[in-house]
Amino acid sequence: MRYEVDFLIIGSGIAGLSYALKVAPYGKVCILTKADASEGSTKYAQGGIAAVMYDSDSFEKHIEDTLVAGDGISDREVVEMTIREAPERIAELVQYGVNFDREGDHFDLHREGGHSAFRILHHKDNTGAEIERGLLQAIHDHPNIELKEHQFAIDLITQHHLGQRVTKHTEGIECYGVYALDCRTQQIDTYLAKTTLLATGGMGNVYTTTTTPIISTGDGVAMVHRARGVVKDLEFVQFHPTSLYNPAEKPAFLITEALRGAGAVLKDAKGEEFMQKYDSRLSLAPRDIVARAIDNEMKRSGVDHLYLDARHIGRAALMNGFPTIYAKCLEIGINISKEMIPIRPAVHYQCGGIAVNKNGESTIRNLYAAGECSCTGLHGGNRLASNSLLEAVVYAHNAAQDAIARVGQLSICRQVPDWSSEGMVFNEEMVLITQTKKELQEIMANYVGIVRSDLRMQRALDRLNLIYRETEDLYQRSVLTEELSELRNLIACGYLITKQAMARRENRGLHYSIDLIGK
Ligand code: FAD
Ligand code: SIN
DSSP states (O other), X not given: OEEEEEEEXXXXXXXXXXXXXXXXXXXXXXXXXXXXXXXXXXXXXXXXXXOOOSTTSOHHHHHHHHHHHTTTOSOHHHHHHHHHHHHHHHHHHHHHTOOOOEETTEEOEEOOTTOSSOOEEOSTTOHHHHHHHHHHHHHHTOTTEEEEESEEEEEEEOGGGGTOOOOTTOTTOBOOEEEEEETTTOOEEEEEEEEEEEOOOOOGGGSSSBSSOTTOSOHHHHHHHHTTOOEEOTTOEEEEEEEEOOTTOSSOOBOOHHHHHTTOEEEOTTSOBOGGGTOTTGGGSOHHHHHHHHHHHHHHHTOSOEEEEOGGGOHHHHHHHOHHHHHHHHHTTOOTTTSXXXXXXXEEEXXXXXXXXXXXXXXXXXXXXXXXXXXXXSSTTSOOTXXXXXXXXXXXXXXXXXXXXXXXXXXOOTTOOOOOOTTOBOOOOHHHHHHHHHHHHHHHHHHSSSSBOHHHXXXXXXXXXXXXXXXXXXHHHBOOOHHHHHHHHHHHHHHHHHHHHHHOOSOBTTBOBGGGTTO
């Protein structure tokens, strides 16, 4: 089937949905999403969204905290713009029907690591689910928006599909839409669009242990890389210091940083505090520092988890402020008002991604990116807690304004051919895919994790090259499936993370190598 729209959106998390609501009055909008509409990292966000709301805080302090967390390489103009725009974007979310907790006529604000003030708007400890609910409701009420679930975007359509040779040096690469697999009929459809937005989220599943849902497979980044667009800063993989240690569970359940903001303290295997050895901000230091400290303590004492002690916060405050965490821990037999919570770091967020300018434009014409799949310059070497949801709404807004201004001058490219599966066979052996995915995740966890070295990264690259060749060979022969497409994307992302990590010859933010100590 062939479809034509003004605004094509890939992804139905906070970035895709908030962009859709903005562009909808100006043309036909289609959102493709590869799973159920609500599935994505947005739904699992706990802590909240950072914004300066009252005079007790200031833009300057939030800007400074963001720059410090970013370890000196955030783009200051981007940081200033994002943080100053925050109150307006929050007001829009509230207008769409999102409920943030209030105390009287004020928002109740939490504090998280790296923040010098209480500035995190939240809904209990399940803020993301509330945002996703509010936005989906607003989308369903809009007549111009079609939301199509279980549609897997495979590749961007560019001049390459018109038979032209496209390299990374080609000037003026254009995006005409995407090819997408209908996961229910297994047919591959052609979606032609005047403008396309990638809002495909993160890539946590490149690693073994991640807080991100199974849909986070780096599809947008891999598609842009294949289409010869620019992706950057992928070496900055953020590990959240405190995922619940419950090895059988995938994805790893998050223990929000807001719990440390409320007074919970990190402790070692003997139940003693240790953060004083690493940073004066103790358990509330930025994530890169806390995650490395935990990793070091675990390796030093040979244990596979440490603890977060929230007992002194008290049962009533825990049950009221953190009901999701309280219930989850109880479900696995831990009463957090009486026992310490076993925790370990887990891959949580990708600071890098598709390079975009302040309007959310990628290096490919008519292609925008917003949310976790993009790289705006806000996070630099390390993202400040709760700045991700904020970045997503700010850039969805900016991209929407740009697309609205330009869509009238753009046209649909109808010469694009349909996808051809001629000569392909069904690959009956799922084990080839599942085993390779496991291999990839282990390579990345063991060699390109919190602490890296030249030797480990080279070893990763050698092994990645092998599984890349095997998987490309399978891809050339097989009828395309969602699993195979995700595997290709994950391998591409693993490769890009490793190459970009090897190219960074300094310890900076989340990139830390034992060969670069002192550099
Ligand atoms: P997502 O919400 O991940 O949505 C991606 C969408 O793209 C999904 O709909 C998916 O199905 C779709 N998609 C992907 N690939 C394809 C494809 N090939 N074809 C079609 N559709 C596709 N950040 C904060 O600021 N504050 C927090 O408190 C916070 N807590 C978090 C807690 C957890 C457990 C996690 C995992 C992350 C948290 N983050 C938090 C990070 C934040 O939630 C995410 O960065 C943000 O929600 C990403 O939004 P998004 O719209 O970019 O992507
Ligand atoms: C958390 O709640 O700790 C996660 C916040 C974030 O990822 O920004």
